[in-house]
Amino acid sequence: MEVFSLKKMLLWLITVVNILWSTAECREPVxxxxxxxxxxxxxxxxxxxxxxxxxxxxxxxxxxxxxxxxxxxxxxxxxxxxxxxxxxxxxxxxxxxxxxxxxxxxxxxxxxxxxxxxxxxxxxxxxxxYPPPDPAPLAVRNVCPSKSASHGLAMLLALFTSYAVIG
Structure with a gap:
């Protein structure tokens, strides 16, 4: 039972991080x-x-x-x-x-x-x-080039961690 709740918690955490990262504003300072x-x-x-x-x-x-x-x-x-x-x-x-x-x-x-x-x-x-949130749907939203590489690495690390814990 403990492993199952750990899996759920880790998947929830990955989902939250992804949502927060996806809704971050991609605006250059003026x-x-x-x-x-x-x-x-x-x-x-x-x-x-x-x-x-x-x-x-x-x-x-x-x-x-x-x-x-x-x-x-x-x-x-x-x-x-x-x-x-x-x-x-x-x-x-x-x-x-x-x-x-x-x-x-x-x-x-x-x-x-x-x-x-x-x-x-x-x-x-x-x-x-604070900048307003981007109203574009997640699938259409442009990702900042400066964030895309680190975002991909963070998600990859999270997936490897989840596989290590789950598997």
């Missing part, structure tokens, strides 16, 4: 040029309108292009964002004026420029989400 254009981070721009027309997903990148001698890019919390308060920022991502920031979690992110430039419109809020 580089969003904050505000658009070459110098994307500047005063008197409507970053709220820009952000409303973009879709941000976990894994995407934000690109800030600016004059680093005048402006900065600070990640802040929502309260500091609303108040244009650059004190106690969560992270200063200012490096060389062509800076990128990776959206690693599904959550809202808040950025502003210090030295009073926030009051001139230099602030942006983006909300990163």
């Amino acid at each position: 580089l969003h040029r904050v505000g658009g254009g070459k110098y994307t981070w500047a005063p008197n721009m409507n970053f709220t309108a820009w952000a409303m027309h973009e879709e941000f997903y976990v894994g995407d990148w934000l690109y800030f292009g600016f004059d680093k001698t005048r402006y900065s890019v600070l990640e802040v919390n929502k309260i500091n964002y609303n108040d244009c308060n650059d004190k106690n920022c969560m992270a200063n991502i200012t490096r060389g004026g062509r800076d990128v920031f990776n959206l690693t979690e599904a959550r809202p992110y808040y950025f502003l420029s210090g030295r009073g430039y926030c009051f001139k419109g230099m602030k942006v809020a983006v909300h990163a989400r």
Whole structure:
């Protein structure tokens, strides 16, 4: 009886892994040029309108292009964002004026420029989400080339393991 339940459990595990792997989103990260254009981070721009027309997903990148001698890019919390308060920022991502920031979690992110430039419109809020599931049926779905080899190896390993346990 113990071998039979082990077989069932292993087959269930293989099925779950296959379903989870098959429904994983095959989406490449996107580089969003904050505000658009070459110098994307500047005063008197409507970053709220820009952000409303973009879709941000976990894994995407934000690109800030600016004059680093005048402006900065600070990640802040929502309260500091609303108040244009650059004190106690969560992270200063200012490096060389062509800076990128990776959206690693599904959550809202808040950025502003210090030295009073926030009051001139230099602030942006983006909300990163998980990519939506692929609506294509499993038989029609395209598999990412980067995932297909590792997926095949994982399934082959799972099958060999199941045969070893069952047989």
